[in-house]
Amino acid sequence: KRRHSRQDAISLCHALREARPDIIFGADFIVGFPTETEAMFDATLDIVDACGLTHLHVFPFSARPGTPAARMPQLAPQIAKERAARLREKGDAALRRHFDAQSGRTLRLLTERGGTARAADFTLAHTPGVEAGLMIEALCTGHDGRALTTRLTALGR
Numbered sequence: 001k002r003r004h005s006r007q008d009a010i011s012l013c014h015a016l017r018e019a020r021p022d023i024i025f026g027a028d029f030i031v032g033f034p035t036e037t038e039a040m041f042d043a044t045l046d047i048v049d050a051c052g053l054t055h056l057h058v059f060p061f062s063a064r065p066g067t068p069a070a071r072m073p074q075l076a077p078q079i080a081k082e083r084a085a086r087l088r089e090k091g092d093a094a095l096r097r098h099f100d101a102q103s104g105r106t107l108r109l110l111t112e113r114g115g116t117a118r119a120a121d122f123t124l125a126h127t128p129g130v131e132a133g134l135m136i137e138a139l140c141t142g143h144d145g146r147a148l149t150t151r152l153t154a155l156g157r
Contacts, residue, residue: 013051024098024121026055031087032080033061034072041083048090054098056091060084099143106153109136125150
């Protein structure tokens with residue numbers, strides 16, 4: 001049993017967003033647990049919006065031998081896969097909305113290896129040709145669905 005309720009999670013996200021409007025959240029989800037109904041899965045889809053989640057990690061349930069869940073009647077694997085795909089689509093749409101909101105903004109980024117950088121909210125950005133370990137300012141020019149595209153505007157140390 002979880003120590004926190006669904007409403008606890010929603011309330012926490014709202015309180016944190018009130019204190020820091022630019023905060024973003026991510027969550028890990030396992031879908032297709034043996035007792036999961038379609039209504040339960042719909043509630044999972046709804047919490048993405050209720051909490052304003054941006055980054056989702058989604059996995060279909062996989063029974064682990066010897067556990068209580070492995071002894072329960074299992075959902076058809078195709079149901080778990082289909083639900084995982086639906087939740088991933090919802091997560092991808094949420095991430096695209098976040099990326100779209102960054103377009104045209106100047107961001108402060110910490111550069112990493114491989115021409116990438118991270119914003120203060122940990123959003124990934126492409127920064128080709130910029131060495132790792134620098135704080136930079138870059139104009140967000142769009143995104144490719146996985147990371148922001150940027151144009152360098154100022155170098156820092």
